[in-house]
Amino acid sequence: MTITTVGLVKKMLPKTYNHRKEVSSEIVTVISQYKHLQPVVDRFVFNDGTVKKLISLVGTVAVLYQGNIYNIPLCLWLEESYPRTPPVCYVKPTKEMVIIPSRHVNSNGQILLPYLDEWRHTQCDLHGLIQVIMAVFGETPPLCMRPGTYMLLVLH
Secondary structure, eight states: OOOOSHHHHHHHSOTTOTTHHHHHHHHHHHHHHOTTEEEEEEEEEOTTSOEEEEEEEEEEEEEEETTEEEEEEEEEEEOTTTTSSOOEEEEOOOTTEEEOOOSSBOTTOBBOOHHHHTOOTTTOOHHHHHHHHHHHHHHSOSEEEOTTOOOOSBOO
């Protein structure tokens, strides 16, 4: 099922979110522009072991690297205080992929960007974040195929 309205997203959004209307509206805007991202509510485990039911955007974004377009799988978790706090973002490699740690992605797949570190809710949003991710990964890919695996990431 494709979620396309603010009302539907708001219904799936846990009641614990502080800015439900803003979050719902922003998610709908993003999924209308990035057709391969969908909202998902699931359990998120924080570093201290705390578990919360959060919404995330899960799917792929197309990244241009050396003349080819690659589908990079992502998961962008929105905490209950979003948009006042930045999303917690990960690349989500399939079993055919391997994470390439860099200054922008750690070995767990967490995305590390100045855009996230310097997050200001009045100046930053999911669309801007995805644009930055696409630009950064277009220069330094976060994933590669495991040796001996057919290159499924390339779109023809």
